[in-house]
Amino acid sequence: MTGALDGFRIIDFSRVLAGPYATMLLGDFGAEVIRLERPGVGDDTRQWGPPWHEGEATYFLGLNRNKRSLGFDLTDEHDRAEVRKLIATADVVVENFKPGTMERYGLGYEQLKAEFPGLVFCSVTGFGSGKGAHLPGYDLIAQATGGLMSITGHPDTGPQKVGVALVDAITGLHAAIGIQTALIHRLRTGEGQYVEVNLLSSALASLTNQITGHILTGSVPGLMGNAHPSVCPYQPVMTADRPLAVAAANDKQFRALARALGREELADDDRYSTNTARVAHREELIKELESVFRTRDADHWFSVLVEAGVPNGPINDLGQAVALAEELGLDPVVHPTDEPEGEGVAQIRNPIRLSATPAVYRTNPPKLPGSSDF
Structure with a gap:
């Protein structure tokens, strides 16, 4: 080819x-x-x-x-x-x-x-x-x-x-x-x-959004662990057995999250009804969400949130990450x-997929040359 x-x-x-x-x-x-x-x-x-x-x-x-x-x-x-x-x-x-x-x-x-x-x-x-x-x-x-x-x-x-x-x-x-x-x-x-x-x-x-925020406003972001400075909830939450990453990045996704958790009233709470409000009240919101997430394990919530259309995923180790890619047919x-x-x-695999001229894996990495070849 x-x-x-x-x-x-x-x-x-x-x-x-x-x-x-x-x-x-x-x-x-x-x-x-x-x-x-x-x-x-x-x-x-x-x-x-x-x-x-x-x-x-x-x-x-x-x-x-x-x-x-x-x-x-x-x-x-x-x-x-x-x-x-x-x-x-x-x-x-x-x-x-x-x-x-x-x-x-x-x-x-x-x-x-x-x-x-x-x-x-x-x-x-x-x-x-x-x-x-x-x-x-x-x-x-x-x-x-x-x-x-x-x-x-x-x-x-x-x-x-x-x-x-x-x-x-x-x-x-x-x-x-x-x-x-x-x-x-x-x-x-x-x-x-x-x-x-x-x-x-x-x-x-x-640094994309972080560096642009600094250049335009002079703000200097600091350490936030796994939280996002501009979006909430966009971080791992603790379930009954292990953390689950949840990315409800807009109001529609947050409402779907609240509904899936049986806490739809959170989406109507003035503290959480908009992304800006959720960012301002991050700590209270995460406590509210984790009080529900901790009742079942991560696999349960993964299935529930996928069905609800809420982006989420377990924190995989490398073996689990490769297995997921295999399961999804990404070879x-x-x-x-x-x-x-x-x-x-x-x-x-090379992550760039071209339809007419795809990546080809021809040879192993070369052995160490023992002497000058010139």
Whole structure:
């Protein structure tokens, strides 16, 4: 099957998460991705375990399907000359070294664009290539400095990072979008360009309504646990056995919730009849709702609220989340098709579904190169 990006070659110098995630997504749609790794050392995430799968870190395996790796020593003049020849055959270069590193070795965008005017060159940094160039680009630091941790967590326990490297993943998405946009421009004009994304900017952009509220009003949101600053009820509530997330995001849904709980009078109470009023009286409302929710278990209320048209769901662990996706026919787990039967490393499905040129899972993540391939 032909992929939407068949015929495009990407030279991938990136490591860890944001860059590799971007190139994996593009590889799923047919782009040829050639990773360049230090021989015998490779990507940092090759050592980031447990957990391990047959001696390999699952962290690395989850970010590098549909790629091949070549051993490459950036400090070796011969290797650099050979890589420059490889770039001559490429459409895209992706790198996330400390700003200035590629330039030091003659491989920066400004050093390449005259010779390769159609090249799309994507740099992923932590805090930009200007005054923040010296700051290390780690997801935890971006979550902290970008404000995400200041609104994640409970007032009693303090700020909390998200349970996955979310800013890295969002930055990878931005990188993939930037690369595709630049390729569309090149198809129209023949002109390549420089694409730059950074963790801090991606963190700020991902704060959406929270950051817009601050910019427009000067308000500084704080820790609210699992509650929503602008909508209520939009949080977990406690049932007889475990929490259930409830998202009655408008007045119609709240009335349906009150009816399903046998407490329809709540929807006519001036304290709860509008969303603004419910937000103002959040604590009283949640107590009223939980007095009913605690009488039955989460599975019971899930069924009742689904029937009533009220968005809700149990707080699943990862196993339960995958099982739910399977139950709904989303086929969340895939295996590479070009590997011998039974040897394809299970992967989570690319979430973008295209009707004519869907994602294809061709090969396992590549093995660590043992020596220079140039």
